[in-house]
Amino acid sequence: MFNRREREHDLINIRPQAGSFEISRGRTVFVSRFDGTVDPDCSRHGLHVYDTRLLSRYTWLMNGKQPEFSCGSNLDQSSWMGFYLQAPQNYKDTPTGESDPLQQTIELRLTRSVGEGLHEDVLVKNHTQIETVVNLELKYRYQFVSREEVSCSRKQRGKLSLDWCRPRFGVWEQNAEYRARHWYNKQGNKGVAHFWRGLKLRIENASTEPNCRRERISFEIHLAPRGEWRACLSWLASFDGQELPFSPSCSRVSSSNWNLRRAEYEASATSFPFLEDHDLSSTVNRVLRRSRTDLSDLRMYDLDSDGGIVVAAGVPTYLAAFGRDMEAVSWQAPLLSLDFLRGSLNFLNNLGAVETNDWRDAQPGRLPHEMHTDPLSMLNYRPKSLYFGSVTSSYLFPIMVSELWRWSGNLDSVERYVSTALRALKWADTYSLDETGFYRYQTHSEQGEENQAWKDSSDAIVYPDGSQVRAPIGTCEMQAFMYAAKSGLSQVLWRMGEKDTAWQIFCEAESLKARFNEKFWMEDEGYFGLAIDNEGELVRSVASDAGHALLCGIAEDSRVRRVADRMLREDLFSGWGIRTLSALHPAYNPFSYHRGSVWPVVNADFVSGFGRYGLHEEMHILAKAMFEAADLFAYDRLPELFGGHERSTETPFPGLYTRADWPQAWSASAAIKIVQALLGVHPYAPAGILFLDPHLPEWLPEITLEGMRVANSIVSIRFERRGDGTTEHQVLATSGDIRIVPRQKPSLLTAGWAERVNESISTS
Numbered sequence: 001m002f003n004r005r006e007r008e009h010d011l012i013n014i015r016p017q018a019g020s021f022e023i024s025r026g027r028t029v030f031v032s033r034f035d036g037t038v039d040p041d042c043s044r045h046g047l048h049v050y051d052t053r054l055l056s057r058y059t060w061l062m063n064g065k066q067p068e069f070s071c072g073s074n075l076d077q078s079s080w081m082g083f084y085l086q087a088p089q090n091y092k093d094t095p096t097g098e099s100d101p102l103q104q105t106i107e108l109r110l111t112r113s114v115g116e117g118l119h120e121d122v123l124v125k126n127h128t129q130i131e132t133v134v135n136l137e138l139k140y141r142y143q144f145v146s147r148e149e150v151s152c153s154r155k156q157r158g159k160l161s162l163d164w165c166r167p168r169f170g171v172w173e174q175n176a177e178y179r180a181r182h183w184y185n186k187q188g189n190k191g192v193a194h195f196w197r198g199l200k201l202r203i204e205n206a207s208t209e210p211n212c213r214r215e216r217i218s219f220e221i222h223l224a225p226r227g228e229w230r231a232c233l234s235w236l237a238s239f240d241g242q243e244l245p246f247s248p249s250c251s252r253v254s255s256s257n258w259n260l261r262r263a264e265y266e267a268s269a270t271s272f273p274f275l276e277d278h279d280l281s282s283t284v285n286r287v288l289r290r291s292r293t294d295l296s297d298l299r300m301y302d303l304d305s306d307g308g309i310v311v312a313a314g315v316p317t318y319l320a321a322f323g324r325d326m327e328a329v330s331w332q333a334p335l336l337s338l339d340f341l342r343g344s345l346n347f348l349n350n351l352g353a354v355e356t357n358d359w360r361d362a363q364p365g366r367l368p369h370e371m372h373t374d375p376l377s378m379l380n381y382r383p384k385s386l387y388f389g390s391v392t393s394s395y396l397f398p399i400m401v402s403e404l405w406r407w408s409g410n411l412d413s414v415e416r417y418v419s420t421a422l423r424a425l426k427w428a429d430t431y432s433l434d435e436t437g438f439y440r441y442q443t444h445s446e447q448g449e450e451n452q453a454w455k456d457s458s459d460a461i462v463y464p465d466g467s468q469v470r471a472p473i474g475t476c477e478m479q480a481f482m483y484a485a486k487s488g489l490s491q492v493l494w495r496m497g498e499k500d501t502a503w504q505i506f507c508e509a510e511s512l513k514a515r516f517n518e519k520f521w522m523e524d525e526g527y528f529g530l531a532i533d534n535e536g537e538l539v540r541s542v543a544s545d546a547g548h549a550l551l552c553g554i555a556e557d558s559r560v561r562r563v564a565d566r567m568l569r570e571d572l573f574s575g576w577g578i579r580t581l582s583a584l585h586p587a588y589n590p591f592s593y594h595r596g597s598v599w600p601v602v603n604a605d606f607v608s609g610f611g612r613y614g615l616h617e618e619m620h621i622l623a624k625a626m627f628e629a630a631d632l633f634a635y636d637r638l639p640e641l642f643g644g645h646e647r648s649t650e651t652p653f654p655g656l657y658t659r660a661d662w663p664q665a666w667s668a669s670a671a672i673k674i675v676q677a678l679l680g681v682h683p684y685a686p687a688g689i690l691f692l693d694p695h696l697p698e699w700l701p702e703i704t705l706e707g708m709r710v711a712n713s714i715v716s717i718r719f720e721r722r723g724d725g726t727t728e729h730q731v732l733a734t735s736g737d738i739r740i741v742p743r744q745k746p747s748l749l750t751a752g753w754a755e756r757v758n759e760s761i762s763t764s
Contacts, residue, residue: 043150051374057141116244198238206231308343314661323393365427402488409685440474460594477548526562550609575647604670713738
């Protein structure tokens with residue numbers, strides 16, 4: 001393990017989307033060039049609120065020219081500041097005499113913040129000894145489009161109305177209102193869809209009255225020597241005629257409601273304080289702290305529920321509700337906070353499909369993959385306002401229910417989700433399980449996702465010769481997730497007294513496990529195959545998917561070591577993480593989305609899978625690679641994915657998938673999952689037990705969890721590696737009734753395991 005202060009190439013500091021700045025909060029993201037201006041031709045740039053690009057141009061001019069960009073930086077995820085400079089037009093009048101124009105400086109300083117809108121504080125300051133006049137001008141352009149309409153032709157066209165008014169002294173407003181409608185007829189879905197959005201520009205605190213035109217404002221500013229001028233601009237968005245909550249104030253966005261909810265999260269989530277400033281462990285601490293903050297920054301406040309937080313998938317592309325993404329975060333981050341579990345379960349609980357709808361890839365019981373609010377989705381040009389085309393959302397929901405039960409121990413709070421979980425399993429068994437005895441997917445929508453497992457890009461699933469596998473396809477991890485879903489939910493049902501149903505789905509899980517190990521195993525590779533194809537034949541490509549067999553426990557014990565060894569061979573393990581596809585495969589591409597790149601989210605799962613079976617050395621190797629990779633990136637923030645390049649002296653850092661989101665929710669939660677695996681934290685709250693089986697590596701000699709919540713207890717624990725390689729723990733504080741059982745972890749779970757744990761406690 002190395003630290004930036006120690007490594008040979010100590011200037012490596014990768015910044016995804018290096019040519020731009022992003023600020024985001026809630027449902028809003030503002031993306032600009034590095035100099036703070038917006039590129040009209042870049043679909044990511046501009047002001048986006050609720051998936052809609054509202055502003056496609058944003059440029060400040062001084063005296064008809066763009067001022068010189070000095071520097072700029074994010075202040076936090078929701079705010080940015082930039083400095084610009086320009087010589088005054090009469091710079092030759094300076095008492096110092098004619099000289100380099102830029103030695104005579106007029107400063108323009110912009111401070112931007114977002115909520116469900118944009119606020120900008122503008123400062124113009126005269127750093128010269130002369131009086132001067134500055135014509136300050138903002139050029140902007142309304143657009144109201146989906147991202148896809150920027151790079152492709154615009155499909156929807158509505159009516160944009162603009163009007164200026166002066167509601168009170170010293171305040172000027174421009175109201176932009178956009179309305180569109182679309183007659184649609186898509187696979188039996190007929191009707192008229194409507195779209196109504198607005199954006200209000202409010203100018204205040206300006207000592208100079210603006211000259212207001214259609215998409216341009218300007219100010220004539222008279223500046224005394226050393227004088228300054230200020231103004232505030234607020235862009236207030238509306239949705240279906242309702243102005244979105246936004247409380248702009250000078251310098252920063254300020255919302256008492258948002259700030260209160262964020263403070264509640266900060267107070268209740270587990271923290272990771274530094275014990276000593278070890279170079280090695282400080283990297284881990286920085287990454288954990290960044291993950292904790294990023295998950296808060298990705299919060300979609302409008303989807304909050306009682307005790308629950310829903311996070312967007314990522315910035316800037318995926319600032320929307322994605323079922324599997326929020327579930328993946330929930331599965332990975334309960335050590336940090338149970339709010340993510342509660343939030344995703346609350347959100348998805350009432351969204352299961354009730355009828356078959358091919359346009360939306362919906363069947364009864366299936367849970368949604370994604371929900372978008374952009375024009376093309378809302379007007380039904382595409383089905384993604386509510387689209388069900390993923391098996392993963394439905395497979396993960398029962399796992400989330402059992403996970404919440406193990407962490408909270410509150411059966412009453414879990415019961416409300418059980419019927420949805422059972423309907424999701426019924427959907428899978430009715431529409432996804434086929435005559436092969438395995439779960440497979442196939443889209444029915446004209447615009448549906450061709451691949452519907454976790455690797456959902458259109459070219460992700462390939463035969464060993466590099467050709468594409470056609471649906472129906474049953475990937476390796478689909479079987480693993482369904483095994484975990486049924487075996488996990490069976491425990492909850494057993495405790496609820498639904499023992500017949502519990503036993504039935506437990507036996508179904510065990511039967512699937514037997515079939516899986518027979519069909520998917522490749523003896524010559526010592527590994528599980530990628531998928532079964534439309535003929536029911538095994539796709540013998542070597543890919544990362546087999547790691548989920550270890551995570552979920554579907555692999556036979558005798559095969560686990562061979563799978564782990566194969567995963568860490570050079571063609572799969574890049575040195576920075578495990579690739580999605582073997583580098584020996586003819587379709588391998590380190591820059592691809594799913595054919596050779598490295599995804600932190602699944603690598604964290606693989607670390608957990610190694611730990612599940614006591615493969616501590618393998619767990620340490622992969623965990624170390626992930627934290628070393630995070631150390632390469634600005635802010636200690638792992639991106640959505642990065643290149644699968646081999647780690648070597650010639651390649652001291654990997655390339656990037658250029659459209660990777662950053663921050664990304666399940667990359668943030670990945671670090672939490674890795675640490676949980678290293679510490680062997682296994683709660684069984686229904687019995688009031690917290691099992692600990694910690695195995696810290698040499699490069700992480702100590703770590704502290706402060707304020708971790710299990711059941712009705714709050715626990716703070718310090719872990720420290722001893723000289724003999726063992727890891728000891730010290731309970732620093734505890735409340736509630738939790739019992740900590742060290743040096744143990746629960747055995748692989750069965751339907752009656754919960755009862756046996758309780759029996760063992762009562763007799764001990």
